[in-house]
Structure formats: C-alpha cells, structure tokens
Amino acid sequence: MAQDSSSNRPMPQKYRRNRTKFTKEQLKILIDTFNQMPYPGYATRLRLALEIDTEEPRIQLWFKNRRARYSFQKRGEQKEALESSQDPGQDHLPEQIPHEQVRQCRTIYSRSQLHALIKAFRKNPYPGIHCREQLADDIGVPESKVQTWFQNRRSRSGVQRKKKIPDESFGQGQG
DNA sequence: CCTAATCTTATCAGGCGCGGCCTGATAAGCCCATTAGG
Numbered sequence: 001m002a003q004d005s006s007s008n009r010p011m012p013q014k015y016r017r018n019r020t021k022f023t024k025e026q027l028k029i030l031i032d033t034f035n036q037m038p039y040p041g042y043a044t045r046l047r048l049a050l051e052i053d054t055e056e057p058r059i060q061l062w063f064k065n066r067r068a069r070y071s072f073q074k075r076g077e078q079k080e081a082l083e084s085s086q087d088p089g090q091d092h093l094p095e096q097i098p099h100e101q102v103r104q105c106r107t108i109y110s111r112s113q114l115h116a117l118i119k120a121f122r123k124n125p126y127p128g129i130h131c132r133e134q135l136a137d138d139i140g141v142p143e144s145k146v147q148t149w150f151q152n153r154r155s156r157s158g159v160q161r162k163k164k165i166p167d168e169s170f171g172q173g174q175g
Numbered sequence: 176c177c178t179a180a181t182c183t184t185a186t187c188a189g190g191c192g193c194g195g196c197c198t199g200a201t202a203a204g205c206c207c208a209t210t211a212g213g
Contacts, residue, residue: 014212017181018179018212018213019179061181064202065178068203103187106189107199108190148199149199151182151183
C-alpha cells in the first residue's frame with residue numbers, strides 16, 4: 001500500500017540509478033554497432049537492448065556518452081585525413097552519418113497522468129531514481145519518460161537548480 | 176580511475192487544427208558539461 005509519501009526526506013539514500021556494468025561481450029556488440037551507426041534510431045536501440053539483455057535507455061545513454069568521448073578523440077585523425085586528400089570537390093563528406101531519423105513515438109499523457117506529474121514536480125523538481133520509478137509505476141509509463149518529462153518541465157519553467165550564483169540573490173543578506 | 180548517470184540548453188518534430196502553439200524526443204556540452212559509483 002501507500003507508504004509515507006508526503007514526508008520530508010532530508011536526503012534520499014540513493015539519488016542515482018545503479019551504475020550499469022556492461023560485459024565485454026555486450027561492449028563488443030555496442031562498439032561494433034557504434035562504428036557502423038553512431039546514431040541508432042529507436043527500433044535499433046530496442047533491438048540492441050534485446051540482444052544484449054538490457055534496457056533501451058541504457059543503450060541510448062551509452063551511445064550518447066560514446067559519441068561525446070569518441071568525437072573529440074577522433075578529431076585529429078579526421079583532420080589528417082582531410083589534408084591528405086586535397087580535393088576541391090567534396091567527394092566523401094563525413095556527414096553521411098546514418099541518422100536513423102526514427103524517433104520514439106511521442107507520448108501522449110492523459111490528464112490524470114499529467115496531474116500526477118505536475119503534482120510531483122511541485123513537490124520536488126529533482127526526483128531521484130526511486131521517486132521517478134515510483135511515479136512511473138503509478139502512472140504506468142517507463143521511468144525514462146518520467147525523466148524526460150522532468151527535464152523538459154524544468155527547462156521550461158525556470159526552476160533550474162541554482163548553480164553557484166555568488167550573491168545576486170534577493171535574500172536579505174546571508175547571516 | 177573510468178565512465179554511467181545526471182543536468183542544462185537548444186532544436187527537431189508530432190498532434191492539433193489551419194498558422195502556429197504546446198510539448199515530447201533527441202543531441203550536445205568546447206579547448207570538449209558535471210557528478211559520483213563500483
């Protein structure tokens with residue numbers, strides 16, 4: 001049943017989701033796919049998730065992190081390759097990256113789902129993994145959707161976590 | 176330490192309904208985001 005939900009929790013025991021540990025075989029498949037297709041669409045990600053027995057959001061995140069590291073790592077090599085072939089006419093643009101353009105279907109939230117999301121957001125715009133999973137379970141959507149919803153919501157409602165604003169605050173002086 | 180998880184920002188794109196708004200999904204982060212867990 002419902003446990004304490006409106007209690008103020010000083011600090012969640014664990015905010016982040018458990019770190020995923022890929023096996024070598026999983027990594028081999030991931031890397032192999034990445035080399036051919038750094039921007040897999042949803043269908044491909046799903047297939048990969050099934051193949052290596054993990055969740056699609058893990059796949060998506062892995063590709064994102066991989067791209068972030070791989071791109072700048074390869075920076076020098078590409079430049080070298082370009083200089084090698086001094087051809088005025090573009091023969092082989094590196095932009096032929098196969099973006100699979102197939103996005104995941106847009107989620108249509110019902111009124112009650114939105115209500116639950118908004119309510120949770122007002123309570124805490126930065127829910128930890130447990131909170132997100134609980135909410136996802138409550139309204140019947142994957143946790144990754146909840147995370148995306150919160151990110152978009154934060155972005156568009158200006159509740160961004162106060163970074164390190166020196167002292168521009170409107171407060172009446174910190175004691 | 177390595178790198179998965181997280182955050183912000185910007186942009187693409189689907190649904191609705193008829194021009195453009197709302198908002199979910201995706202990508203990048205710059206001398207290459209930051210944080211933190213095994």
